[in-house]
Each structure stands twice: as C-alpha cells, then as structure tokens.
Amino acid sequence: MIRNYWELTRLEMESLDRENTVVLIPLGALEQHGNQAPLGTDFLIAGAMLEYLKKEIEKVDRDYPMLMFPPMPIGLSTEHKDFCGSITFKPETYYHMLYDIGAGLSRHGFRKLAFLVCHGGNAPVVQILSRELRSDFGLYAFILSSGAFDHPDVKATISPGNVWDFHGGEMETSMVMAIDPSLVKLDTAEAGEPLDFEGNKSLMPYGKVSISWMGEDWKTKEGKPIGIGGDPKGATAEKGRIILETSARELVQGLLEIRDFPIRD
Ligand SMILES: [Zn+2]
Numbered sequence: 001m002i003r004n005y006w007e008l009t010r011l012e013m014e015s016l017d018r019e020n021t022v023v024l025i026p027l028g029a030l031e032q033h034g035n036q037a038p039l040g041t042d043f044l045i046a047g048a049m050l051e052y053l054k055k056e057i058e059k060v061d062r063d064y065p066m067l068m069f070p071p072m073p074i075g076l077s078t079e080h081k082d083f084c085g086s087i088t089f090k091p092e093t094y095y096h097m098l099y100d101i102g103a104g105l106s107r108h109g110f111r112k113l114a115f116l117v118c119h120g121g122n123a124p125v126v127q128i129l130s131r132e133l134r135s136d137f138g139l140y141a142f143i144l145s146s147g148a149f150d151h152p153d154v155k156a157t158i159s160p161g162n163v164w165d166f167h168g169g170e171m172e173t174s175m176v177m178a179i180d181p182s183l184v185k186l187d188t189a190e191a192g193e194p195l196d197f198e199g200n201k202s203l204m205p206y207g208k209v210s211i212s213w214m215g216e217d218w219k220t221k222e223g224k225p226i227g228i229g230g231d232p233k234g235a236t237a238e239k240g241r242i243i244l245e246t247s248a249r250e251l252v253q254g255l256l257e258i259r260d261f262p263i264r265d
Contacts, residue, residue, distance in 0.1 A: 024116055029077050044179050
C-alpha cells in the first residue's frame with residue numbers, strides 16, 4: 001500500500017512493517033527556470049511525480065509497501081544562485097540534512113530508501129550520501145532519476161531544432177503546464193544554449209570532457225546569460241503529461257526490483 005509518510009499516526013507507524021517498506025524521498029530545488037517557468041519548477045515536478053508514480057505502481061502491485069516522504073523544496077543549486085530568487089544549500093548543508101533524515105529513518109527501523117532526484121544538481125551529493133548511509137547504518141539508499149529524458153516518447157515532445165533542451169527548457173516548462181498552467185508565462189520565454197562551447201568537438205557542458213558549468217554559461221543568441229538549456233516556446237500541458245506519465249512508468253520496474261532486493265545484515 002502506498003501512503004504519504006506525513007499522514008500516518010505514530011500508532012500506524014509503529015504497526016507498519018518498516019523493514020520492508022520503501023521510503024521514497026523526492027528531491028526538488030528552488031531555483032530560476034528561465035523567464036517563463038517558476039522557481040519551484042523542480043519542487044512542483046517532485047510533487048506531481050508522487051501522484052503519477054502512485055498511479056503507475058498500483059497498476060502492477062496494489063500492495064506495494066511504500067511511504068512517500070514530503071518533497072524537499074530546496075536543494076543544491078550553486079549553478080543558479082546569482083539569478084534572482086534562487087536559493088541553494090551548500091553541498092555540506094545539503095549532505096548533512098539528508099544524512100540526518102536517513103539517520104532518523106534508520107532509527108525507526110526502515111532499511112530501504114529511494115531518493116527521487118528531480119534536479120540534476122542534487123545528484124552528486126546524493127550519490128556520495130547513499131553510500132555513506134549504507135556504510136554507517138546498513139540503510140539501502142537507492143537513487144532514481146525522475147525524468148525519462150532519453151525515452152523516445154519524451155524526446156518526441158521536443159520541437160524540431162530545439163537541440164539543447166534540458167534545464168528550464170521545453171520539457172520542464174511543459175511539465176509545469178501539466179501541473180498548473182497559470183504558473184507559466186510562455187510569452188516571456190527566451191531560449192538558451194551554451195554559447196561558449198560552440199564549435200567544440202570534445203569539451204561540452206556534459207560529456208567525456210566537461211566542466212561543472214554555471215547558469216551564466218547558458219546564454220541567449222545575443223549572449224545574455226539566461227541560465228536555461230533549450231527553447232521553451234513549444235511547451236504544452238499535453239507534452240508535460242506525456243513526460244510525467246512516461247517518466248513514472250519507466251521507474252516502475254526499478255521500484256519492483258527495489259522492493260525485492262535482499263537486505264543483508
Ligand atoms: Zn528543473
């Protein structure tokens with residue numbers, strides 16, 4: 001049975017088979033997403049993914065033992081901190097906050113966590129943390145990335161020519177429109193691309209040779225730092241629904257394998 005962690009009473013928590021319950025912790029961010037999408041984009045997506053995931057998991061296992069943790073509204077957003085409104089933890093603050101959550105869950109007898117990473121910048125800390133939690137507490141901390149951005153159905157939502165789409169682009173803006181279209185100001189949208197890397201064969205923002213980029217590296221055609229990748233103008237709520245639904249469906253198999261993964265004491 002999938003329930004929200006915060007809705008259980010203490011007595012309900014006490015009677016739960018906590019050792020075999022997966023605690024899903026969605027990790028959002030509070031950071032700029034271009035001119036058109038809200039600062040809480042990743043937090044909103046994290047919340048929506050809980051609903052989409054619940055629906056998809058229950059199609060295959062109505063009794064899936066899961067507690068959904070409140071989505072974390074703030075994450076590691078160093079790369080966006082100078083854009084107005086963005087708020088970030090320092091890596092060590094973020095690490096310790098999540099570590100303390102893991103310690104608390106371990107104290108109550110949980111053995112399996114699943115971090116749902118809804119902002120790529122959170123991932124490096126979560127990777128280090130998950131190994132530490134396992135080493136220190138015997139807590140199995142699995143990592144799920146929330147967006148199935150390589151899935152053909154998701155790729156098909158991107159408008160032709162929009163080659164750089166990722167942070168704050170057409171896909172993320174579409175997802176917010178699927179959640180609450182009133183939060184997107186599409187008429188203000190401007191596209192962003194990594195202009196300084198133009199013409200490079202090897203050194204890219206992502207790739208075999210890369211750099212820990214800052215939002216300012218992503219610019220409009222005129223060279224103004226915009227801090228997003230891609231062109232959001234083609235975003236629609238229907239595209240967002242497809243991306244959220246596909247992303248949730250793509251995580252189900254992994255979650256079944258997490259459910260069945262043996263715990264070795
Ligand atoms: Zn985002």
